[in-house]
Amino acid sequence: MAVTVVVVDDQAMVRQGFSALLGAQADISVLGDAADGVAAVELCARVRPDVVLMDVRMPRKDGLRAAEEILRASSGRDEVTRVLMLTTFDIDDYVYEALRIGASGFMLKDAPADELVRAVRVVAAGEALLAPSVTRRLIEEVTSRRSRTPHSRAADRLTPREREVLDLVSDGRSNGEIAGHLYVSEQTVKTHVSSVLNKLGLRDRAQAVVFAYENGLK
Helix, strand or coil: EEEEEEEEECCCCHHHHHHHHHHHCCCEEEEEEEEHHHHHHHHHHHHCCEEEECCCCCCCHHHHHHHHHHHHHHHHCCCCCCEEEEECCCCCCCCCHHHHHHHCEEEEEECCCHHHHHHHHHCCCCCCCHHHHHHHHHHHHHHHHCCCCCCCHHHHCCCCHHHHHHHHHHHCCCCHHHHHHHCCCCHHHHHHHHHHHHHHCCCHHHHHHHHHHHCCCC
C-alpha cells in the first residue's frame, strides 16, 4: 500500500513543490495540504495520513502545537500518524521540544529532493530521522539540560541487550544496520526496540534518542 502524506506549509510554492515531488513516487500518495496549523489539524482528522510534513513557523497555530494535537489524536490507533518537521534553519529553537512531543524527525527545506522522498519512507516505517546538523543541535541542548534535569530510573528496567540497542538507535542507525552490527535478524531488532519503547514509556525512536541523551546514556 502507498504511504499517505499531508503537506503543511504557509508558502504555497513549497506545498505545491513538495506535493508534486512526492505524488510522482509510485509508493507515495499525497492526500492534501494545509497552509497553517489549524487547517492541518482539521485535515489530518479527516484523512488520517501516515506521514505529515509539518512546517515549524506558521500563522494561527505553529507547527509544534499542530503536531502535538495530531499526534495526540493518533495515539492508540492501529495506524498512527507520524510527523516529520520541516525547517529552514538547522539550529531552530524548536528541535528539542518537537522531539519531546513525538515528532519522528527533522528535515531541512533545502535538502535534496531524493532525501525528502527517503525521509518520508523512513518515517513511515517507524524510524527516526534527524539531519546531522539537527542531531548536533539536539546534543547541545540536552547536554545543557542534564545538570538541572533529574535522571530517570526507567533505564534500569532494560536488559543489557536492550541498552545496547538503545545506544545504537541513539546513533541514528536503522533496524537493518543494528541487525548487522549485532549479528541478529532485523525482526529481532524490531522486537528489542519495541520492548525498549514500552519499558521507557516512549512513543517512538525519536523520543528514545532524546531519552538516551537526556539521561546520560550517550
